[in-house]
Amino acid sequence: EDQVTQSPEALRLQEGESSSLNCSYTVSGLRGLFWYRQDPGKGPEFLFTLYSAGEEKEKERLKATLTKKESFLHITAPKPEDSATYLCAVQGGAQKLVFGQGTRLTINP
Amino acid sequence: SQTIHQWPATLVQPVGSPLSLECTVEGTSNPNLYWYRQAAGRGLQLLFYSVGIGQISSEVPQNLSASRPQDRQFILSSKKLLLSDSGFYLCAWSNRMNTEAFFGQGTRLTVV
Numbered sequence: 001e002d003q004v005t006q007s008p009e010a011l012r013l014q015e016g017e018s019s020s021l022n023c024s025y026t027v028s029g030l031r032g033l034f035w036y037r038q039d040p041g042k043g044p045e046f047l048f049t050l051y052s053a054g055e056e057k058e059k060e061r062l063k064a065t066l067t068k069k070e071s072f073l074h075i076t077a078p079k080p081e082d083s084a085t086y087l088c089a090v091q092g093g094a095q096k097l098v099f100g101q102g103t104r105l106t107i108n109p
Numbered sequence: 110s111q112t113i114h115q116w117p118a119t120l121v122q123p124v125g126s127p128l129s130l131e132c133t134v135e136g137t138s139n140p141n142l143y144w145y146r147q148a149a150g151r152g153l154q155l156l157f158y159s160v161g162i163g164q165i166s167s168e169v170p171q172n173l174s175a176s177r178p179q180d181r182q183f184i185l186s187s188k189k190l191l192l193s194d195s196g197f198y199l200c201a202w203s204n205r206m207n208t209e210a211f212f213g214q215g216t217r218l219t220v221v
Contacts, residue, residue, distance in 0.1 A: 006152075034210055043115075043199055043212035044153075087152065089210075095141055095160055096168070097203065097210055101152035 115213030132200030
């Protein structure tokens with residue numbers, strides 16, 4: 001059974017304080033690992049898809065990396081507008097998207 | 110470009126009433142389609158997914174059903190709503206190459 005575990009559940013940082021969010025996964029035949037940002041009351045916003053171990057993708061202050069067992073979302077010098085819940089999902093051979101519980105990130109000015 | 114439409118944005122329904130939520134995708138063909146439910150402050154629970162017309166996989170036994178009458182239309186239904194059906198319902202699609210997966214803006218359902 002495909003599973004995704006995200007840690008920590010919540011993270012509070014000061015503006016400019018870099019950190020990383022973790023996504024551990026087990027999946028049968030990884031087709032893709034997805035990262036999303038979700039603001040309260042809104043649908044998740046697509047950020048990245050990673051396909052194979054060693055792959056990295058960047059967007060503004062965010063960088064996602066992938067190993068065979070986990071993915072990290074690195075946030076460099078975050079700003080208050082980066083505050084959101086960050087969701088990780090995997091898609092395996094059955095083509096269903098399975099999500100973790102998310103990490104609620106708060107950036108204090 | 111591809112877009113996904115989900116409506117209504119909010120819905121208040123009495124216990125025992127029927128439900129129909131609709132999701133349509135534009136700008137792509139033969140997408141994978143998904144219905145999720147999200148409880149307050151929690152992650153996304155996969156309810157149903159579909160890889161083609163008439164092909165529905167159910168993940169969680171419950172009071173809900175899904176149908177895909179057309180390639181880019183996905184419908185979530187219930188014959189009789191329960192209080193426990195309240196939540197934030199999200200529709201999503203992904204392309205066959207699995208390069209991207211996008212969500213609608215969600216429907217906030219309150220069963221009273």
